[in-house]
Amino acid sequence: MAQHLVGLVRQAFPAAVLSSHAQHGDDTLVVAPSAWHDVHAFLKSDARTKMDMLVDLTAVDYPDREPRFEVVTHLLSLELGHRLRLKVAVGDSEGEVVEIATLTDLWASANWLERECFDMLGVKFVGHPDLRRILLYPEFVGHPLRKDYPANKIQPLIPFREVDNIEKVAPFGLDEGMSFGRQSHDSWGKSGESGPGEAN
Amino acid sequence: MEPLDLELEATEIELPVEPMLVNVGPSHPAMHGTVRCVMELSGESIEHVDVQVGFLHRGFEKMCERGTWSQVFPYVDRCNYVSPMLNNVGFAMACEKMLGIEVPVRCQYYRMILGELARMSDHLTCAGAMAMELGAFTPFLWMVKARDLIWDIMEEETGARLTHSFGRVGGMAKPPTDGFKEHVRAVVPQVLSILSECERLLLGNRIFLDRLEGVGLISAEDAISLGWTGPCLRAAGVPYDVRKAHPYLKYGEVEFDVPVGTNSDCLDRFLIRFDEMKQSARIIEQSVERLADQGPINVDDPRVILPEKHEVYSTIEATIQHFKIVMEGLKLPAGEVYSYTEGGNGELGFYLVSDGSGTPYRVRIRPPCFLVTAGLERIITGQMIADVVPCFGSLNMIGGECDR
Numbered sequence: 151m152a153q154h155l156v157g158l159v160r161q162a163f164p165a166a167v168l169s170s171h172a173q174h175g176d177d178t179l180v181v182a183p184s185a186w187h188d189v190h191a192f193l194k195s196d197a198r199t200k201m202d203m204l205v206d207l208t209a210v211d212y213p214d215r216e217p218r219f220e221v222v223t224h225l226l227s228l229e230l231g232h233r234l235r236l237k238v239a240v241g242d243s244e245g246e247v248v249e250i251a252t253l254t255d256l257w258a259s260a261n262w263l264e265r266e267c268f269d270m271l272g273v274k275f276v277g278h279p280d281l282r283r284i285l286l287y288p289e290f291v292g293h294p295l296r297k298d299y300p301a302n303k304i305q306p307l308i309p310f311r312e313v314d315n316i317e318k319v320a321p322f323g324l325d326e327g328m329s330f331g332r333q334s335h336d337s338w339g340k341s342g343e344s345g346p347g348e349a350n
Numbered sequence: 351m352e353p354l355d356l357e358l359e360a361t362e363i364e365l366p367v368e369p370m371l372v373n374v375g376p377s378h379p380a381m382h383g384t385v386r387c388v389m390e391l392s393g394e395s396i397e398h399v400d401v402q403v404g405f406l407h408r409g410f411e412k413m414c415e416r417g418t419w420s421q422v423f424p425y426v427d428r429c430n431y432v433s434p435m436l437n438n439v440g441f442a443m444a445c446e447k448m449l450g451i452e453v454p455v456r457c458q459y460y461r462m463i464l465g466e467l468a469r470m471s472d473h474l475t476c477a478g479a480m481a482m483e484l485g486a487f488t489p490f491l492w493m494v495k496a497r498d499l500i501w502d503i504m505e506e507e508t509g510a511r512l513t514h515s516f517g518r519v520g521g522m523a524k525p526p527t528d529g530f531k532e533h534v535r536a537v538v539p540q541v542l543s544i545l546s547e548c549e550r551l552l553l554g555n556r557i558f559l560d561r562l563e564g565v566g567l568i569s570a571e572d573a574i575s576l577g578w579t580g581p582c583l584r585a586a587g588v589p590y591d592v593r594k595a596h597p598y599l600k601y602g603e604v605e606f607d608v609p610v611g612t613n614s615d616c617l618d619r620f621l622i623r624f625d626e627m628k629q630s631a632r633i634i635e636q637s638v639e640r641l642a643d644q645g646p647i648n649v650d651d652p653r654v655i656l657p658e659k660h661e662v663y664s665t666i667e668a669t670i671q672h673f674k675i676v677m678e679g680l681k682l683p684a685g686e687v688y689s690y691t692e693g694g695n696g697e698l699g700f701y702l703v704s705d706g707s708g709t710p711y712r713v714r715i716r717p718p719c720f721l722v723t724a725g726l727e728r729i730i731t732g733q734m735i736a737d738v739v740p741c742f743g744s745l746n747m748i749g750g751e752c753d754r
Contacts, residue, residue, distance in 0.1 A: 178686075285404035286407065
């Protein structure tokens with residue numbers, strides 16, 4: 151549907167487009183980190199694209215890959231009705247230096263979306279005017295949507311009451327509910343990768 | 351205390367000039383939702399404001415990565431908890447887009463009817479709560495009464511009034527009940543009559559109108575740049591509705607209009623929800639006509655749909671199929687998808703990444719509320735402190751969806 155957009159971007163940035171695909175009809179471009187801001191600025195301002203809305207910005211963590219994170223944006227043109235997904239791979243395998251240019255000067259929605267992405271995945275947006283945590287509290291350590299953040303780790307701001315015989319303190323851990331047949335993406339502890347054959 | 355000098359001109363009285371910090375929230379009777387506004391006031395007008403969200407963050411996106419795809423449904427229920435059916439359908443459609451399946455026509459109309467009913471209950475809650483926060487308690491009670499009529503249908507269909515978990519990948523949990531059509535046909539006119547009563551009660555009220563008119567203005571360009579969608583964007587004059595712009599289910603085949611505002615103030619955002627409820631009623635009316643009485647509700651696809659119970663108990667094939675789907679979870683092909691529907695507050699998007707196993711690799715919920723709430727700072731800066739309440743109410747921030 152928006153295949154011509156891919157062509158337009160390839161034409162304007164021949165070196166920056168690393169790959170493209172159209173899985174399930176969603177046209178996707180993978181661009182080089184250095185061109186991240188420029189490609190978005192082009193898509194926003196060009197008369198043939200007119201991407202006036204940054205619909206979504208998020209990131210996905212792939213601990214086995216290098217660069218480790220994929221920052222994903224979804225753009226929409228209200229006037230022309232087409233959509234495009236852009237992706238960029240950033241970050242070292244340790245997740246220490248994960249940096250990408252901010253889009254806050256292009257769309258106001260990037261402000262909170264980038265703050266959320268920073269909060270949840272620790273991607274630093276260079277040039278963001280107000281990059282601080284948004285959903286979690288400032289004292290929080292780590293970034294919960296990273297795959298190496300244990301899902302059952304707790305960081306209460308106020309310690310739990312010390313009461314005897316409390317066996318269950320939320321969250322209840324991997325054994326809660328069905329412990330079998332689950333695959334866990336946590337690298338924490340023993341992963342529940344037992345197949346249904348071993349279930350008992 | 352010094353005696354008041356009556357000779358003094360009003361302009362000669364020196365008021366303190368240092369700004370005052372006022373903290374509203376996170377739990378405040380005038381805020382329907384847990385949000386905190388740290389405001390810097392000069393007199394009564396707001397100079398700067400810092401809107402802080404996240405008090406209802408429960409880590410849904412992380413929790414989704416631990417179960418199966420079907421186990422995500424209860425989480426999306428609790429995102430926008432005043433219209434859970436729209437979230438259910440939105441997530442189911444994202445999974446179906448990835449699997450490349452389309453649900454039967456009967457199910458599509460069923461989803462539309464339930465979805466539009468949910469949209470009405472969403473808008474009723476928003477409009478009612480907004481009126482209540484401005485002191486009009488009666489309309490709130492009336493609208494909650496109307497919402498209860500809708501929830502009675504939901505209860506009859508799904509067994510739950512609020513968090514239904516009724517959507518399934520490839521269909522719905524149950525086909526419509528026998529009395530569904532009659533029930534809907536009986537309830538919708540009642541809701542509409544309650545709406546017109548509320549309209550007469552509120553829209554002739556000077557105090558109510560004065561608090562809303564010309565308050566919380568935003569330009570269409572700003573609204574688009576902020577990523578606003580749904581009623582708030584349409585109140586700014588942009589006729590973007592996912593149901594019209596990118597029709598899904600059978601929205602392309604029913605007649606309805608997209609109401610658009612002109613002034614982009616709180617009153618427009620309030621009125622547009624009334625108009626949308628009337629349009630929802632139109633959609634429901636047409637969909638009920640076309641909803642077939644017989645026919646399958648789920649796709650005929652053993653990869654995703656659980657077999658019939660009597661087969662599970664009697665044949666080994668169905669037992670194994672049931673076991674595989676429940677224990678391993680249904681398998682979505684590896685890849686990524688972005689699927690979007692019109693939720694109660696705007697474009698509800700799901701960006702799913704699957705690695706081909708039965709467990710989601712990444713479930714990103716694109717919450718319309720989050721971006722709408724991001725615009726709160728812009729619309730209340732420069733306004734009076736009393737305007738915060740109608741502005742916040744008109745945006746319809748749903749804590750569960752905003753914070754997830």
